[in-house]
Structures are given as C-alpha cells and as structure tokens.
Amino acid sequence: MRKLGLFVSAALSLVLVLVTFMAVPMVSMQNATPVPAPTLTSVPLVAQQAGEVEVTFWYGLGGLLGNVVIETVNMYNDSQDVYYVNPVFQSSYDDTINRINAGLASGELPDLAQVFEAGSQRMIDTGRIIPVQTFFDRDGLQSVIDDMEPAVRANYTINGILQSAPFNSSTAMLFIDRAAFVAAGLNPDQTLNTFDEIKEYARALTVRDASGNVTRHGIGLYPEGWFFEQIHAAHEVPMGTPDNGITGRMEQYTYNDSIGVEWLEFMKSMVDEGTAIYFGTGGGNAANAAFTNGETSMTFSSIAGLRTLIAGAERAGVGVEVGTVFMPRRPDTAGKTIVGGASLWITDAGSTEAQEGAWDFIKWALTPEVQAFWASNTGYYPVVQASYETEIMQAALVAYPQFQVAIDQIRLSEIAFANTAHISGTFVSMRQDVITAIDGYLTGAIPTAQEALDIAVATSNELLTEYNSTVSN
Amino acid sequence: MSVLSHSRRGPARVRYNIIIYALLILASIILGFPLIFALSLALQGPVPNPSLLPRDLTQLDWGVFLQVFEQQPQIIRWIFNSFVVASGVTLGVLFTSSLMAYALSYLKFPGKTLLLFFALGSLMVPFEATLIPNYLLVARLRWSDSFQGLILPFVASGFGVFLLRQYFLTLPRDLYDAALVDGCTRLRYLWSILLPLSRPALATLAVYTFLTTWNQFYWPLLVTNSTEWRTTQVGITVFRNFEFAVFNIQMAATLIVMLPTLLLLILGQRQLVSGLTAGALKG
Numbered sequence: 237m238r239k240l241g242l243f244v245s246a247a248l249s250l251v252l253v254l255v256t257f258m259a260v261p262m263v264s265m266q267n268a269t270p271v272p273a274p275t276l277t278s279v280p281l282v283a284q285q286a287g288e289v290e291v292t293f294w295y296g297l298g299g300l301l302g303n304v305v306i307e308t309v310n311m312y313n314d315s316q317d318v319y320y321v322n323p324v325f326q327s328s329y330d331d332t333i334n335r336i337n338a339g340l341a342s343g344e345l346p347d348l349a350q351v352f353e354a355g356s357q358r359m360i361d362t363g364r365i366i367p368v369q370t371f372f373d374r375d376g377l378q379s380v381i382d383d384m385e386p387a388v389r390a391n392y393t394i395n396g397i398l399q400s401a402p403f404n405s406s407t408a409m410l411f412i413d414r415a416a417f418v419a420a421g422l423n424p425d426q427t428l429n430t431f432d433e434i435k436e437y438a439r440a441l442t443v444r445d446a447s448g449n450v451t452r453h454g455i456g457l458y459p460e461g462w463f464f465e466q467i468h469a470a471h472e473v474p475m476g477t478p479d480n481g482i483t484g485r486m487e488q489y490t491y492n493d494s495i496g497v498e499w500l501e502f503m504k505s506m507v508d509e510g511t512a513i514y515f516g517t518g519g520g521n522a523a524n525a526a527f528t529n530g531e532t533s534m535t536f537s538s539i540a541g542l543r544t545l546i547a548g549a550e551r552a553g554v555g556v557e558v559g560t561v562f563m564p565r566r567p568d569t570a571g572k573t574i575v576g577g578a579s580l581w582i583t584d585a586g587s588t589e590a591q592e593g594a595w596d597f598i599k600w601a602l603t604p605e606v607q608a609f610w611a612s613n614t615g616y617y618p619v620v621q622a623s624y625e626t627e628i629m630q631a632a633l634v635a636y637p638q639f640q641v642a643i644d645q646i647r648l649s650e651i652a653f654a655n656t657a658h659i660s661g662t663f664v665s666m667r668q669d670v671i672t673a674i675d676g677y678l679t680g681a682i683p684t685a686q687e688a689l690d691i692a693v694a695t696s697n698e699l700l701t702e703y704n705s706t707v708s709n
Numbered sequence: 710m711s712v713l714s715h716s717r718r719g720p721a722r723v724r725y726n727i728i729i730y731a732l733l734i735l736a737s738i739i740l741g742f743p744l745i746f747a748l749s750l751a752l753q754g755p756v757p758n759p760s761l762l763p764r765d766l767t768q769l770d771w772g773v774f775l776q777v778f779e780q781q782p783q784i785i786r787w788i789f790n791s792f793v794v795a796s797g798v799t800l801g802v803l804f805t806s807s808l809m810a811y812a813l814s815y816l817k818f819p820g821k822t823l824l825l826f827f828a829l830g831s832l833m834v835p836f837e838a839t840l841i842p843n844y845l846l847v848a849r850l851r852w853s854d855s856f857q858g859l860i861l862p863f864v865a866s867g868f869g870v871f872l873l874r875q876y877f878l879t880l881p882r883d884l885y886d887a888a889l890v891d892g893c894t895r896l897r898y899l900w901s902i903l904l905p906l907s908r909p910a911l912a913t914l915a916v917y918t919f920l921t922t923w924n925q926f927y928w929p930l931l932v933t934n935s936t937e938w939r940t941t942q943v944g945i946t947v948f949r950n951f952e953f954a955v956f957n958i959q960m961a962a963t964l965i966v967m968l969p970t971l972l973l974l975i976l977g978q979r980q981l982v983s984g985l986t987a988g989a990l991k992g
Contacts, residue, residue: 280782292934299950299959300755303780324936327946331930338841338931342848406952521954525758541757541953548757615952 319593345585458519459674461667481659492689500685801864810873831867
C-alpha cells in the first residue's frame, strides 16, 4: 500500500513536470536553432614526445575560451619538438595566483602562468618571476614590443619594464541595439556619447504600454568595478597614488573623486527615471540576456562577449541588432579606455631549459598568425598590431564591424598613467568595495554617491595598507 | 498515516489523499527544481539568454552531454578520484572515530578527559588555519598527486569522535557488562554489538563525511598538480565561461558529476532511513 502510494506520487510528479515543460508558450520557434558560439569543440591534448623539455603552464581561463587556450598550446606543441608545454587548468585566475602563493613555500610552482591584470602586483611580489623584458632584451626583440598594441603593452609595463607577456586583452563597451536606435530616431553610428546623451537615449528607447508600465527599458545596469575603472581611464583620472601604482607601489586609493561620483549618479538618475532596469550585484548575465531578448536596448559588457551576444540576439529572434559604442563620458572627453584580461608570466621555478621553453612559447604566441588565430576565435584583441594585416583578422573585422569600435576605443588618446592600468596587491577586494558602493547607492541603502564611495575607499585603503606592510621592498 | 487513513471511508478519504498527494507533488517539484533547471539550461544550446524552461521541445540539444566528454575526457577519471577519496575518508573516519569513541565512552584510563578535550579542541580549529601547514607537509612528503595526499589528512575527525561517543553513551552499559561476563572480548563487543546498535549514528556520520569530502574544493586544488588527479569539484570549473555567460556545457557537466551521488542516495535511501528510524524508536 505504502509502496504503491510512493509510486503514484512519483509518477504524478513526473507527469506534472512534463506538463509544465509543455505549457510554456512556444514563442519564436523559427529561431530556436542555437547559433554556434565562438568556440572550437573537442580539444584533447597532444601527447608529450620523448626528449621534449616539459614546461608547466598554469592557466585560469576556463570554458569555451579555455578550449582555445588548449588549441593554441596544441598548435605550439605540434609546431616544434624541443619543448612540451603542459597546460594545467587552475580553476580561475584568482585560484591560479592563490596556488602560486601557496607554492612559494613548497616549491610547487609552474614555469609559465596566465594571471589576470588584477594579480600583476601580487605576481611581482612573489619575487619568483623573471620579467619578460629580460628575454626580449637578450634576444634583441624590442621590435616585437614596439609593435604591441600600445594600450595592451602599457597595461603590463610596470616599474618601467614589461613584466609579463600580454596574452588575452579586452575592454568594456556600451552595447546598443542598432535596430531600436533607428526606430527611435537615434544615430547608432555616433560612437562618442556623453552621459547626458545616453540618458536622453535611454528615455527615447524606453517603451511603455497604455497603462504606463515599462515594457522595454532603455538600458540594463549592474554594479561592476571594471566599468568604474574604465570611466576613470576615459577621463584620465587616476584611482590611486602614485601613478595608479605603475611607477611604484600603490600607497593609497583616491577613487572617491568627482568622476566616480558622477558615474554613480549617472546610473542612479536613469534608475530613478524608470528608463534603466537595475539587475543588482552579479546581474551581468541577466543584463546580457535582457539585452539580447530586446527587454533593454543598451547594456555594458566586455567586447570579448560580442559573438555570444550576437548569437543570443539571433536566437531570441526579436530583431535585436547588436552594435557597440564607446563608454559614455563627460562632454569634450575623448580618452581611451583601459584593457583587462590576462598575461603570461615566466617564473624562475624550473630549470633553465624550462624557462627557455616558456620564453619560446611566448615568442611563438606573439607572432601575428598565432595572434590572429587567437583573436578571431575568442573576441580578444590581437596583442601585436601586425596581426591586423593577416587575412584571418581582416575577415574577422569585416564579419564583426562592432569589433573595430572596440579597437578605436583603446586608441582614442595617448598613453598616460591614468589610463593604462591599476596596479595594487589588493586589486580584487578593491573591485568588490566599488561594487558594494554602487549597489548600496543604486538600491538606496546609502543616500549619496559620495558617501558610498567614501566608505568604499576607506575599506580599500585599510586593506591596501595591511597588504603593503606584509611585503618587503 | 496508515492509522489515519484506515479510520476514514469514502469521499473523505479520497479528499484526504488528494491533499496529501498535492502536497507531495509540490514538495517534489520544489526539491527537484534545481535539477530540472540545470537540465533545462543544459539542453538549450550555447546561448547567453536561456529561458526558464525550453521553449521548443523538438530543439533540445542532447548532444551537450557528449560535448562534456569530448571536451574533457578526464571527467570520468575525476569522478573516480572523488569516489575513491570520499569513500576512503568516510571509511577512515568511521574506523578512527568508532575506536576512539569506544575508548572514551567505555574504558577507564588516565588522561581520558584530557583526550576528549583534545578531540573537542580540534573542532575549534578552523580548517583554514591548518591548511598551509598541512599542505607543506603533504608537499614535502611528495604526496602531491596521490590518493594518500587527498585522503590521509581527513581520516581523523573530532566531530566523528564526539558524535559517536555521545551516541555510545546512550546505550545501556548493562549490555557491555553482561557481554563481558559472558566472555566477550572488548573488540568483539565493539564489532558485534556496539557498532550494529549504532547504525543510525554511523550512517549519519558516513553520509556527512562523504558529502563534505565530495564537495571539497580548495584542498584538492592545492595538492593536485596534474589534470588527471583533480577531483570533480575542481575539475568541473573548467566548464565555467569567462567574459560571457553560456551555461549549457557547465550545467551538463554538473549534472553528470551529480549523478553518481544521486544514485548512491537513491539506492541507499532505504537503509539510511530504516537505520535512522530504527534508532529513533529504540532510543
């Protein structure tokens, strides 16, 4: 009896679940075929050949982009038979650097590591890295450095020398729905827009039904430290002294400044007007989805996500046409934005041969052809400019004109300390402080933007001072 | 429930059953939702904007599960690793905890209280505090990339000792005295009488230990240097996308690594439940 009851309840729940699946309205069936995302599938590692020197490579870029990392490493291993690069995924950039810190005591360190720009200072502070500049100088390859994308090169030039080899670099953009822009009588080709213009667009793009309820918001927002940094860079305002940490160890954060406040108030005013929808902390995915589904007409995102957004818009099938424009700014401000991403660090952990192997891989990875392969398969910038001459990159730029806007954006102005990098040992927690401030202000928990940023900067500085006191030099 | 339903007849009983089943179905949907949602996301293809449930059931992308294995054939090895490690730790904890709890609850010896306090004291030291010393020890023993490095640091548990000691103390001591009078050795008493009687406590400890070990993340990340020695929780992070969110393969991989534990739970549920309730009734 009891058994029967159990069976019946199980069967009934199953039926109900199935019914729920069926009951969901089947809209836009014609577009349901998934568009392939920017990826290569199956990537089994090639095997090490006898006699090859093993180079341990820790990397933190996972998912579909991680597949391209493996594919690139495979290409290298197939291209020569002196070295074997053995890639080991370390879960995330953050965990990669945490493992390196733990490995300092035990001696378990990789020969080559991919670490995000937020970890640059911590990598230098390990005392176990060999600046790649040393190898470039020794082999007389300054020409390669000179050909690097200036914004990218500057991001990893700390204390006057190139510390690590840039590998994957991207920047933040304002993504727009070109179709909605045209329908609202706006110009989707105007890439340089002011805060006030964006607010105006958001009003024009917001759609309300007969009873006044918003059916489409002008812009989708979420708190993100990276965008906050981009805005500082675009206005050439440093976030910390001295020189954003580029010429010497960062001693103090100063980001509770007028541009920081203006950025927060810019977002808040649109939320208050009802022309923006706020997705909250960690709302990036939701904001992207809403944009591709036509529920908003603008959102901020990384250029590396361009193809995924295009694929998503095609799948949603509501006519969203993905376009990109520069990060908005004050009037008469044409500053470049900053790049984010990761770079390759050589350590002194292994044998001289392993170090040479790591360097050989970097040299190879910086050739125009490899960069073209890498960039066209991921959505990151090619690190060396010669790469744009290759057929693959030319084709990619024709297929994705939105990417050209991103290239233009990092070339908008000359390199300055205030617009190339933020280097500190507590970068990750600083970003978190900024997110907390933005969220506190946008949700109304903290009454003014100034107050929110004052609290954040105090927290950031407390931790920064503590970190600085724990490292020597 | 059976008592209640026998006392009712006709329409009243039908109505009663309808309510019960409605509640059961509701509960199972709530409990099953994370799994259904994961399955739904997995089957919708590589898109940034999946819907709550698939919009078109004829377009489900079942190949995603194959893709997981294509992309990381090592996932089978990771599941195997996790199983060996979680089972090893569970057996080790049951073994060491029952022996020590036995000594602490039945034997008289000098320093007993002190020993109990040591066991309890180990509960107060957070794992994070011992992480680096443990890691350095394991690294110096050259136990990186090995089962002993993953298992041995966890085979003794202050929590296990405390839990079993408390349970052993609830069993009548007369049983112990009678057994000894009848010529039973102390070890035999532990094996043949005490442990069978303590099934509910042992089952609780086993399930708890197995799951916490299965879910370990940071320790396996630290003490494994090669891809084939990863455990599932570390391994599946390779499916997480950066810069943009596409969930399908990640969710498919999550479902795949959940399956073995789910099967274990479903198959072992009867014993677990009967063990727990048997103890509850006998008190």
